[in-house]
Amino acid sequence: MEFLIQVGLVVAFLFLGFVFGQIAEKRHYKSIIKREKTYGRVMMFGAKFPDSDISARDASLVTGSAVVSIDYFKRFVTGLRAIVGGRVRSYETLVDRARREAILRMKQQADDLGCNMVFNIKIETASISKGAGKAIGSVEVLAYGTAVAGSETPST
Amino acid sequence: MKYTNPEIKQDVNVSKGHPLAEFLRLLAGVAILITVAGIVLAVSIGWAVQFVPMSFENELAGRFSQSTPADSPQRDALQDLADRLIVHMDLPDDMKITAHYVDGDTVNAFATIGGHVVFFKGLIESMKDENSLAMVMAHEIGHIEHRHPIASLGRGIAVMLTILAIGGASGTQVPEGLVNQLGLFSTMTFSRSQEREADTTALQAVQQLYGHVGGSSSFFRYAAALSERNPPEILSTHPDPGNRVRKIRDEATVAGWALDGPRTPLADALTKPALNADSQ
Numbered sequence: 081m082e083f084l085i086q087v088g089l090v091v092a093f094l095f096l097g098f099v100f101g102q103i104a105e106k107r108h109y110k111s112i113i114k115r116e117k118t119y120g121r122v123m124m125f126g127a128k129f130p131d132s133d134i135s136a137r138d139a140s141l142v143t144g145s146a147v148v149s150i151d152y153f154k155r156f157v158t159g160l161r162a163i164v165g166g167r168v169r170s171y172e173t174l175v176d177r178a179r180r181e182a183i184l185r186m187k188q189q190a191d192d193l194g195c196n197m198v199f200n201i202k203i204e205t206a207s208i209s210k211g212a213g214k215a216i217g218s219v220e221v222l223a224y225g226t227a228v229a230g231s232e233t234p235s236t
Numbered sequence: 237m238k239y240t241n242p243e244i245k246q247d248v249n250v251s252k253g254h255p256l257a258e259f260l261r262l263l264a265g266v267a268i269l270i271t272v273a274g275i276v277l278a279v280s281i282g283w284a285v286q287f288v289p290m291s292f293e294n295e296l297a298g299r300f301s302q303s304t305p306a307d308s309p310q311r312d313a314l315q316d317l318a319d320r321l322i323v324h325m326d327l328p329d330d331m332k333i334t335a336h337y338v339d340g341d342t343v344n345a346f347a348t349i350g351g352h353v354v355f356f357k358g359l360i361e362s363m364k365d366e367n368s369l370a371m372v373m374a375h376e377i378g379h380i381e382h383r384h385p386i387a388s389l390g391r392g393i394a395v396m397l398t399i400l401a402i403g404g405a406s407g408t409q410v411p412e413g414l415v416n417q418l419g420l421f422s423t424m425t426f427s428r429s430q431e432r433e434a435d436t437t438a439l440q441a442v443q444q445l446y447g448h449v450g451g452s453s454s455f456f457r458y459a460a461a462l463s464e465r466n467p468p469e470i471l472s473t474h475p476d477p478g479n480r481v482r483k484i485r486d487e488a489t490v491a492g493w494a495l496d497g498p499r500t501p502l503a504d505a506l507t508k509p510a511l512n513a514d515s516q
Contacts, residue, residue, distance in 0.1 A: 116244060123241045157255065160262035163269070163402065169251045169258055176249045232239065
């Protein structure tokens with residue numbers, strides 16, 4: 081009987097994790113896609129400094145960070161995946177969402193400052209479960225760069 | 237130069253496929269892995285126990301519980317019955333059977349490592365005559381003769397290790413309770429084939445002691461009660477009592493044994509425990 085309760089608990093957690101995890105993920109992606117369209121007006125550059133054909137002013141640091149947690153279902157699937165190997169699909173959406181969310185927040189900050197370009201973009205990922213063992217299964221993504229209000233000058 | 241940031245294409249960084257499909261595929265794969273590993277372990281342990289010396293088993297048993305039973309007239313009566321049965325059984329020299337009596341209402345008896353057989357008051361009270369009790373006693377001794385308790389212990393440890401190893405490899409939090417439950421479950425139970433083996437051995441001993449196999453049906457009523465207390469059929473390790481009755485009857489008929497005969501009453505110490513306690 082106790083055995084069945086234990087198994088039932090795991091199944092219940094898996095079910096809850098799956099349902100709520102899927103709802104949260106769908107909702108988040110919907111919001112990400114919508115805001116990416118909105119903040120498409122803020123351009124991103126990997127280069128450290130604007131090219132000579134861009135006249136830029138008002139440089140300031142902009143940052144955006146996002147923390148996304150996995151659910152019980154994803155953790156379970158990843159555990160099974162760790163035995164046999166292969167692409168960890170359940171973590172791909174997690175990292176993808178965190179990265180896009182962090183960039184969006186950075187862009188939003190740049191937009192609020194009246195900037196339309198962000199240079200020298202860096203993205204850092206930190207697992208905040210480090211040291212906390214299995215208690216937390218979350219990932220933090222920090223995106224930062226130099227925002228400027230720039231305009232393209234006609235090339236000579 | 238014209239600068240543009242194109243829209244991010246959806247699902248570039250995310251593999252296709254439904255998460256549930258992936259989950260089921262992985263679960264099936266790992267389940268097969270565990271099952272194969274478990275069966276290989278169980279079979280190899282079942283085969284290897286014959287090489288475990290009885291002296292080691294006795295020492296192991298001594299570490300877990302006290303080997304000397306609490307003295308009581310009931311225990312003496314049980315030990316006497318065991319000793320009379322052992323004469324007709326084929327035990328190795330270093331295998332000693334020690335009977336224990338537990339003053340509990342549970343209708344149960346079990347054999348454990350180190351040659352210990354434990355009887356509960358509840359079981360003895362449900363027996364009408366010594367023949368019925370002898371069948372249970374011989375059945376439990378049969379388990380010991382075939383080294384079933386040490387095999388079960390090894391199997392339980394193997395199951396626990398398999399689950400822990402897989403849990404560790406995957407980093408999954410296998411609930412500790414689940415590991416213990418599964419391990420304990422396989423430690424405390426004998427397989428159906430082991431039960432049948434013990435049945436056959438027991439029947440032979442009873443036949444040789446009394447000259448007939450009468451009373452063994454009481455033993456199966458006890459088995460039926462046992463399986464009633466373990467509700468999920470799939471987890472029940474005892475063969476269907478009805479089948480066992482039939483099988484035993486067939487075995488006895490084939491061997492030409494009498495299906496019934498004069499019954500021997502239970503020893504006084506077992507029928508009147510209260511009176512005996514007073515007279516002490």
